[in-house]
Amino acid sequence: MNKRQHGLSRRSFFSLAAAGGIGAALSSLMTRKGFAQDPQEKGKPSTNIRDAMAWERTADSMPGKYPGKVVQVNHANCILNNEPDQDAVSEMLRRGMVELTGADSLAAAWLQFVSPADRIGLKVNPVAGKSLTTSHQLVRAVISQLQEAGIPKDHILIWDRREFELHETGFTEENYPGIRITGTEQQDANGSFYGPDGLLYGEKMIDKDWYYWADVVEEYDDYTLPYMVNSGKYSYFSKICTQQVDKIINIPILKNAGASVTLCLKNLAYGCISNTGRLHKDLWGETCAQVCAFPPIRDKVVLNIADGIRGCFNGGPGANPQFIAEFKTLLLGTDPVAVDRIGYEVVLRKRIAEGIQTEDKPKARDFMNMAQELGLGVADLERIDVAVLNLT
Amino acid sequence: MCLIRLNSINSMKMKRVVLLIFLGWTTLWVSGQEDVFPLSTDTIRGWEVAGTRMYDGSGLWGYINGGADIYLEYGFERVYVQEVLLNDHLLKIDAFDMKDGVAAFGIFSVSRFRCLLNDSLRMHHCISPYQILSVLGDHFLIISDQEGTDAATQCGITLLMEISEKMQPASFLAPEPFSVNNAEGQLKCIRGKLGLMNGFPSLSDLLESYENYTLYALPVAGDQPDQVLAKIEFADRENQADLIHKLAELQDNAPEKVVYIKATGPEGILFLIVNKEEMTSTCPYRKLFSDQ
Numbered sequence: 001m002n003k004r005q006h007g008l009s010r011r012s013f014f015s016l017a018a019a020g021g022i023g024a025a026l027s028s029l030m031t032r033k034g035f036a037q038d039p040q041e042k043g044k045p046s047t048n049i050r051d052a053m054a055w056e057r058t059a060d061s062m063p064g065k066y067p068g069k070v071v072q073v074n075h076a077n078c079i080l081n082n083e084p085d086q087d088a089v090s091e092m093l094r095r096g097m098v099e100l101t102g103a104d105s106l107a108a109a110w111l112q113f114v115s116p117a118d119r120i121g122l123k124v125n126p127v128a129g130k131s132l133t134t135s136h137q138l139v140r141a142v143i144s145q146l147q148e149a150g151i152p153k154d155h156i157l158i159w160d161r162r163e164f165e166l167h168e169t170g171f172t173e174e175n176y177p178g179i180r181i182t183g184t185e186q187q188d189a190n191g192s193f194y195g196p197d198g199l200l201y202g203e204k205m206i207d208k209d210w211y212y213w214a215d216v217v218e219e220y221d222d223y224t225l226p227y228m229v230n231s232g233k234y235s236y237f238s239k240i241c242t243q244q245v246d247k248i249i250n251i252p253i254l255k256n257a258g259a260s261v262t263l264c265l266k267n268l269a270y271g272c273i274s275n276t277g278r279l280h281k282d283l284w285g286e287t288c289a290q291v292c293a294f295p296p297i298r299d300k301v302v303l304n305i306a307d308g309i310r311g312c313f314n315g316g317p318g319a320n321p322q323f324i325a326e327f328k329t330l331l332l333g334t335d336p337v338a339v340d341r342i343g344y345e346v347v348l349r350k351r352i353a354e355g356i357q358t359e360d361k362p363k364a365r366d367f368m369n370m371a372q373e374l375g376l377g378v379a380d381l382e383r384i385d386v387a388v389l390n391l392t
Numbered sequence: 393m394c395l396i397r398l399n400s401i402n403s404m405k406m407k408r409v410v411l412l413i414f415l416g417w418t419t420l421w422v423s424g425q426e427d428v429f430p431l432s433t434d435t436i437r438g439w440e441v442a443g444t445r446m447y448d449g450s451g452l453w454g455y456i457n458g459g460a461d462i463y464l465e466y467g468f469e470r471v472y473v474q475e476v477l478l479n480d481h482l483l484k485i486d487a488f489d490m491k492d493g494v495a496a497f498g499i500f501s502v503s504r505f506r507c508l509l510n511d512s513l514r515m516h517h518c519i520s521p522y523q524i525l526s527v528l529g530d531h532f533l534i535i536s537d538q539e540g541t542d543a544a545t546q547c548g549i550t551l552l553m554e555i556s557e558k559m560q561p562a563s564f565l566a567p568e569p570f571s572v573n574n575a576e577g578q579l580k581c582i583r584g585k586l587g588l589m590n591g592f593p594s595l596s597d598l599l600e601s602y603e604n605y606t607l608y609a610l611p612v613a614g615d616q617p618d619q620v621l622a623k624i625e626f627a628d629r630e631n632q633a634d635l636i637h638k639l640a641e642l643q644d645n646a647p648e649k650v651v652y653i654k655a656t657g658p659e660g661i662l663f664l665i666v667n668k669e670e671m672t673s674t675c676p677y678r679k680l681f682s683d684q
Contacts, residue, residue, distance in 0.1 A: 082540075127456075221450070224450045258590055259596070280461050322507075322518075361593060
């Protein structure tokens with residue numbers, strides 16, 4: 001979906017809003033309890049979250065077809081010789097998809113979320129490098145099963161923020177023939193971030209019609225700017241999600257971030273916008289939740305497959321070998337908040353077992369609660385329906 | 393530099409003595425530290441050096457994304473990322489030049505986990521498969537390999553020894569009452585929220601509202617991170633009074649715990665939080681508060 005399907009571009013939307021044309025219609029949305037609360041009301045920097053909530057939800061909007069449902073597929077032998085085993089991972093995904101959807105065939109399960117006409121983006125997470133990237137075995141299994149369901153290969157795209165990180169971790173067109181691999185931030189063959197016209201390649205990849213505004217500024221030096229694309233108070237959405245894909249399958253890797261996790265919401269939020277460096281300190285949780293409330297993400301992400309074959313329980317989101325664990329699990333769901341909540345439990349149990357912490361830190365779950373308030377999914381553990389499959 | 397090989401010395405006691413001698417000796421050589429980064433083939437003869445990259449300031453976001461935040465919190469200057477090759481073992485070295493030796497020890501202290509130690513190495517270090525962490529003066533070093541073999545690890549140890557010999561770094565000394573042994577073991581040094589979340593989450597509720605401090609925290613009852621001896625130095629004295637108040641409240645609200653508090657100078661506090669049932673095992677630490 002893109003902005004045209006909403007019948008309104010962002011610019012025309014704000015022109016109308018400024019003229020008072022739809023202000024009245026929005027006010028009822030904004031006054032619902034717990035709805036789109038500006039962080040400023042909690043003493044934090046202000047953001048434009050209310051803009052996001054003004055957009056009508058669609059049938060595909062988060063939390064998707066199965067709110068509050070998570071399938072956890074464990075496989076004791078999914079790692080062989082220190083590598084994920086392709087057959088085992090494919091079977092985990094197959095069983096998980098059928099369990100999640102209740103479909104009578106694997107193809108039918110996938111076709112609940114995508115169709116052959118869709119351009120499908122697989123949002124992976126390679127940022128921690130080779131040792132802690134979304135596993136290739138899982139991505140290959142997704143591609144293979146999509147093809148079995150009739151999705152043309154050239155409708156599938158693998159993407160993340162930094163194209164060069166994808167390449168460094170093996171997401172290359174050589175390893176994935178016929179699949180487009182792309183990122184928002186790009187370098188050319190000479191390692192330059194700038195094209196012959198003097199513009200950042202990343203500048204051409206951002207869509208200035210869609211942005212997350214936050215009252216936080218970080219001025220980047222010349223060296224840092226190519227990694228952020230722009231400075232100032234605006235973080236623009238990547239054209240990859242606003243223009244180049246119709247559906248997104250989110251494939252994060254199970255990692256901690258302090259006592260919290262970086263999983264579905266973080267992978268989407270920080271992976272889809274520019275100028276993220278400024279958002280870490282004061283608005284980490286808000287960014288994770290609020291960016292996902294904007295239509296380019298909220299209405300396009302149809303499925304989340306959290307890769308917990310390997311993950312980390314401390315030192316994340318970077319890869320520190322001493323904290324990498326073989327969780328040997330996949331978490332599937334259309335509801336990214338519920339998947340994050342269950343993933344959080346997996347990491348928390350490991351952290352407690354390893355003596356990193358002694359108990360749950362509720363504040364570490366704030367971003368999930370924020371996402372729940374925004375209507376993106378279910379964060380309350382008792383309201384999440386978890387189906388656990390144990391394979392051997 | 394005089395090399396003292398310790399491979400044959402197994403007792404921790406002896407190792408500690410030698411480390412103390414070394415620490416005393418290196419203190420004399422603080423001004424003689426040599427900055428050897430980025431490494432060159434002149435620095436480490438016999439090695440092949442390839443692919444040098446440097447990231448400074450917030451440029452670290454470009455290298456490790458959100459993982460940069462904790463380095464920036466401690467105080468980060470620059471990192472040189474290099475690959476070196478010896479005897480077919482390819483190693484990657486990340487040499488983080490931190491703001492000071494405390495910052496270097498701090499990021500090391502929250503990064504180490506279940507370390508193997510090697511008696512040949514006379515700096516704070518932590519060996520695990522695929523990786524060696526170490527502190528050399530103001531530098532935090534990560535030497536990593538893709539093999540996870542003993543041979544690759546040994547190669548990393550050799551590299552670390554060569555760098556150390558060239559650098560002659562000052563060693564980090566923890567403040568009183570913490571010992572060299574504590575610093576070698578589980579002592580954490582923390583300067584902000586991210587350090588707390590990664591290194592000592594049990595203190596995050598207590599300390600989350602503060603900034604501009606240096607905290608040393610040591611678990612005092614085995615691996616139980618909720619029982620801690622800690623020393624904190626604030627940049628301003630208002631926080632000292634505020635934290636003393638919070639610690640007193642903690643004692644009131646958690647009757648199963650005993651909290652000992654002692655002001656250390658105008659901006660510092662030494663405090664001990666233990667479970668009542670652990671009073672015997674934590675006795676040595678309680679003596680620090682015997683004048684209370």
